[in-house]
Structures are given as C-alpha cells and as structure tokens.
Amino acid sequence: MNETVFRRMKDLPSTHLLGTGTPMCAGCGGLEAIQEIYDILGEKTVFVNAAGCMTLLSVYPFTPFRGSWLYTAMASAPAGAQGIRDALDILLEKGRMGPEEDLQTVVLTGDGAAYGMGLSATSGAIERGLDFVYVCYDNEGYGNTGQQYSAATPHGARTSTSRGPGGFSGYKKDLFAIWAAHRPAYVATVVGAEPLDLARKIEKARGLKGPRLIIALSPCPTGWDYDPKESVAIGKLAVKTGVWPLKEYLGGEVVHTKVPHPRLPVEAYLERQGRFSHLFRPQRDEVLLHEIQARVDAYWAGVEAS
Numbered sequence: 001m002n003e004t005v006f007r008r009m010k011d012l013p014s015t016h017l018l019g020t021g022t023p024m025c026a027g028c029g030g031l032e033a034i035q036e037i038y039d040i041l042g043e044k045t046v047f048v049n050a051a052g053c054m055t056l057l058s059v060y061p062f063t064p065f066r067g068s069w070l071y072t073a074m075a076s077a078p079a080g081a082q083g084i085r086d087a088l089d090i091l092l093e094k095g096r097m098g099p100e101e102d103l104q105t106v107v108l109t110g111d112g113a114a115y116g117m118g119l120s121a122t123s124g125a126i127e128r129g130l131d132f133v134y135v136c137y138d139n140e141g142y143g144n145t146g147q148q149y150s151a152a153t154p155h156g157a158r159t160s161t162s163r164g165p166g167g168f169s170g171y172k173k174d175l176f177a178i179w180a181a182h183r184p185a186y187v188a189t190v191v192g193a194e195p196l197d198l199a200r201k202i203e204k205a206r207g208l209k210g211p212r213l214i215i216a217l218s219p220c221p222t223g224w225d226y227d228p229k230e231s232v233a234i235g236k237l238a239v240k241t242g243v244w245p246l247k248e249y250l251g252g253e254v255v256h257t258k259v260p261h262p263r264l265p266v267e268a269y270l271e272r273q274g275r276f277s278h279l280f281r282p283q284r285d286e287v288l289l290h291e292i293q294a295r296v297d298a299y300w301a302g303v304e305a306s
C-alpha cells in the first residue's frame with residue numbers, strides 16, 4: 001500500500017468506506033450498496049468476506065472499514081461468522097468485554113457464494129439461529145473471475161460461459177424464498193439506486209437479532225456491459241420494470257416495499273445492457289423477450305392476487 005493511499009484512508013470520516021485507491025471498477029453498483037449499508041450499520045461491525053470482487057477492498061493489513069475483516073474460503077463465510085459470534089459471546093460472558101463494545105457480525109459475499117457455493121453453510125447457520133447479517137451484493141455472475149454465470153444469472157443474459165444465441169439458458173435462483181423458507185429473523189431485497197428504501201431496511205435489520213439477509217442487486221458495468229455512468233439509472237429501471245422486486249420478509253409475512261405503477265416494459269431495462277444486446281440485434285428475439293416479460297408479469301400477478 002503506498003503512502004498516499006494509506007494517508008487518504010486515515011483521513012476518511014469514520015463511517016465512510018474508502019471508494020478511491022481501491023482496485024474497483026468505476027460505477028460499481030455493489031460498492032454503492034455496501035457504502036450505503038455500512039453508513040447505517042456503523043463501524044461496530046466485523047466483516048466476514050468470501051472470495052469475490054469486494055475481497056479487493058481489503059489490502060492486508062488494511063481495510064476501508066473501521067472494524068475488522070476476516071477472509072474465508074468461498075463456501076465458508078457463515079461458518080467464519082459463527083466463530084466470531086461465539087468468540088464475542090464468550091468475551092461478553094466472561095466480562096472481558098462490555099455490551100457497549102459488542103459488534104455486529106456481517107457476512108459480505110457475492111451471489112456466487114450466497115446463491116451457490118456457500119448455501120449449505122448458510123442454511124446451517126440459519127438453522128442454528130446465528131445472530132448475523134448476511135449482505136449479498138448480487139452482480140448476477142462470478143464477477144471477480146471474468147463474469148461466468150452463477151445461480152443468480154438471469155435467463156437470457158450473455159456471460160463469459162453463456163455465449164450462445166440465447167445467452168444463459170438457466171433461471172435466477174430465488175434466494176429470498178430459500179432464506180424465507182428457513183423462517184429467519186429478516187430478509188430484504190435492496191438496490192443502491194433506491195437509497196431510502198435501502199436505509200429503512202438496514203435500520204430494521206440492525207435492530208433485530210438472529211439471521212438476517214440483505215440481497216443488494218448490484219449493477220456491474222464491467223460484467224453487464226454498459227457505461228459506468230448508467231449504474232444508478234439501471235438500478236432504478238430494475239425496480240420500475242418489476243425485474244427486481246423490492247420486498248422484505250418479517251415474522252412470516254412478505255411485504256413489497258415499492259410496487260412499480262405503472263410498470264415499464266422489461267425492454268427498458270434490458271436494452272441498456274450489452275449482456276442482453278443479442279435480444280435486440282441483429283434482429284429482435286421476440287420469443288425470448290416475450291418469455292422474460294411474461295415471467296415478470298406472472299410474478300406481479302401473483303403479488304396482486306395475494
């Protein structure tokens with residue numbers, strides 16, 4: 001770490017995450033969401049991170065956060081969080097730490113770990129009632145290794161491992177429903193481009209105990225192939241087209257926190273991203289566009305009927 005960057009890190013306001021001097025892409029929607037989340041969670045946090053783009057935030061022995069940072073293998077972040085929570089509880093029990101010094105244990109991973117590789121460790125942690133917040137920045141692919149598809153990649157998107165005419169042939173896994181089925185303390189979807197909705201949810205999560213999940217849709221200029229200055233517009237369009245429903249699960253109930261009215265056609269979101277350009281050029285893929293729209297319509301019809 002060079003001196004200038006280190007000096008800049010030391011001069012930051014206490015709850016602000018370092019945004020410059022790190023090797024992150026301009027316009028990173030994941031970083032935007034994490035910055036907003038951290039502003040509310042506050043500095044009394046320990047981050048447990050599994051391999052992904054955000055691992056680059058931490059350059060040993062420094063992190064852009066005020067608290068500590070533990071790096072784990074991709075599948076193991078919730079297990080690492082269990083160890084930290086247990087250690088904190090022992091210190092509290094032995095009186096070697098006062099309650100005012102207690103820390104939130106926050107798992108921070110991408111979708112590759114949250115939707116796939118780390119799901120088994122996550123399921124076990126929820127079952128044990130682990131008191132932790134899981135923040136998943138969902139850029140819908142393995143961003144750090146070159147945007148291969150993940151279990152969060154949407155149908156039809158082109159990835160470095162889905163280059164055929166129809167893009168990714170699978171469907172995005174419903175992580176919200178998988179978590180809700182475990183009956184945890186809290187689950188919410190957010191996007192950095194809707195900061196008020198995000199702030200209310202992080203406030204709520206902060207005040208609860210037990211397993212809590214925040215899934216932040218994270219527009220990714222590098223993997224989704226668009227100009228970095230479009231990140232906020234694309235995040236807002238994900239909500240306005242109904243592609244990314246903003247919702248929360250609490251006490252067995254699911255509530256939609258922002259229902260798009262009127263809902264824009266999904267094309268408004270898809271056409272801004274190079275990963276969907278094959279749906280429009282050299283000619284429109286009406287079948288696939290119709291299928292994507294129909295799935296979003298069916299989701300919202302289900303919400304209205306319930």
Ligand SMILES: Cc1ncc(C[n+]2csc(CCOP(=O)(O)OP(=O)(O)O)c2C)c(N)n1
Nearest residue numbers: 051052053074110111112113141142143144
């Ligand atoms: C078990 C294991 N397999 C593969 C890797 C290589 N790897 C490092 S980061 C990464 C991508 C992770 O994707 P995601 O969790 O979505 O985070 P992102 O890179 O998108 O931020 C992969 C596959 C690894 N570190 N460990």
Ligand code: SF4
Nearest residue numbers: 025028053143220222
């Ligand atoms: S690849 Fe995407 S998620 Fe990763 S740092 Fe770049 S913009 Fe952010």
Ligand SMILES: [Mg+2]
Nearest residue numbers: 110111141143
């Ligand atoms: Mg990812």
